[in-house]
Amino acid sequence: MRYGALLLMAALMQFDAFAQQKAIDAKPKKISPDLFGIFFEDLSYAADGGLYAELVQNRSFEYNPADNRDWNSMTAWKYQTDGFGYGTISVETANPIHQNNPHYILLDIQDAGQKGVGLENGGFDGIPVRGGKYYNFSVFLNVISSQPLPLTVSLVDTKGRELGTASFTASAKGWKKYSEKIKVNFDEDSAMLQLLVKSPGKVGIDMVSLFPEETFKNRENGMRADLAQTIADIKPKFMRFPGGCLTHGDGVANIYHWKNTIGPVEQRVEQRNIWNYHQSVGIGYYEYFRFCEDIGAKPVPVVAAGVSCQNSGGTWKIGSTGQKGIPMEDMDAYVQDILDLVEYANGPVTSTWGAKRAAAGHPAPFNLEYLGIGNEDKITGVFEERFRMIYDAVHKAHPEIKIIGTVGPSPNGEDFDKGWKLANQLAVGTVDEHYYEKPEWFLKNTSRYDGYNRLNSKVYVGEYASWGNTLFNALAEAVYMTNLERNGDVVRMASYAPLIARIGHTSWNPNLIYFDGKHVFPTVNYYVQQQFASNAGDEYLPGIINFTSADTTAGASCVKDSVTGDVILKIANAGSTQLFGTANLAKLGKLAQKATFTIICGDAKVANTAAHPAEVLPKTTVINMPKQWKFTVPAYSLSIVRIKAGK
Ligand code: AHR
16 A cells, blocks of 8 residues: 555656756666775775784884884884893894895893793784684794704793794804794784794894784785685775875875885885884785785776875975975886886786786786876876876876876865866876765765766776764765766776774774774675675666655665676665655566665664674565565665576
């Protein structure tokens, strides 16, 4: 009866909820197959202490006060003499493993005491270990005294109980890597790693490392499995990396240079993280490319446009004057570095940089298709001169690479306008728009792209989020995303930002995924992103879904995935009342009679937190799918219907 009444209402009142939509939605249209992806930045301990599975903090003794004024080479380390041993400990720089990795520890042990003398590391807020699991330990040692040195490496709990141990002897003069497997016998959330020398002698110590044996896809120097899997479960079509502000850096000297981040980890150039900590670059460009491949996401590296962040030195407080350019005499070399990046990713193994990729373990190309130049830079003369140099060189040498330009940090304003003007002048393929706004902004701006000139540069919404992790925030984003799909001919890509953040070390909120040493906490926003990315299509089908009354807090889209033939309906309701409507599937050809129906709904103010991680989760059922589907969706909900092609 209720549906009968609704049908009648629908017949009388049926109209598209979006007046603008009608104009641009007359016919089905091809939309970007790469629309929904992710943006990874080493921010809030996203890499070291996060996705990177390394459990030792400051493994190379390279922390220093420039990273953080309270830090030095011994940060996260303790000199361990508990068994009444004694000697001296010092931080040295003469004759290091490699010039890029200058600091190491020198132990001169006079008496090893009852337990040995050495070092203890507490990891990132403690080292979480699991009984029955194996851990891969490695260290570089340089034995300076004449006798071989016996050592033990152990994981211990806070009371000193041994959880697992291994013994070995070091004798090599000169730096040599030693590797041991440690079996852990008990669970412990806050273990410490102890490396103890058991007899008198003198030894240099560097690159003390511990990885779980199980990393994501069991990669060496790999990613933390649970966190990586959570990211992979989004099924992102692409991944932008390594930042954000991290890319263009805090001053010219802090610009991220990809060449510093490849090769053996002990030879990489570590540096300050703009977010006030340290980058070991253990996850470097090779690992980023490999991770993209492992999760089926196209790599989207972003390089600095030859200028540092305009907020360098914290100048955002006094008016954005901190942007500095790489000196013009160094720009040719910088441009060449970027051309070399393309060769590193795609070049044959016989090329200089392709050979380095192959040497790292990946002879096949990484199939780089996109390259970002610049990150929300202030559009100044200094920027423009350098951007043009890079753009022209890459475009000329690699017309096959889709270049993404930049249009400032906001959805409008001076840099936005100037950035767009430059992009249109140069015919840059795509530009990167950024916006962090209130949820209401997303609901008010659903027609933002309707009027974009389809002949101009296309859009990558490289960073966006509403300010919060409640269901309402996530649904405002969902409503907006249905409109990104509707404009998927001009908006080619979009990624929520930031992606992951370690609880207790967040430099930015909100984020899509929170984590600590042992747990991963996906937000409601995460589930929305996951639903859109894993239910993407490449054809937009207009006029299929109609609401029975206009609603400014709702959005709907219908797309088809041409690979599977599946049709996907998305109905997002960020409003406080139920929503009624119809989906007319009759014109879509043969479709299965049943469909999967996934819903995310609940109280608008609810969020998934560490204390309550599962307040709002998607629920999936199977429903019958009539050709004329009359629907009622609850207040504060996102519904996704996936219908297979009929046989
Ligand atoms: O996503 C966090 C930061 O926001 C990025 O580093 C920067 O590009 C933007 O300002």
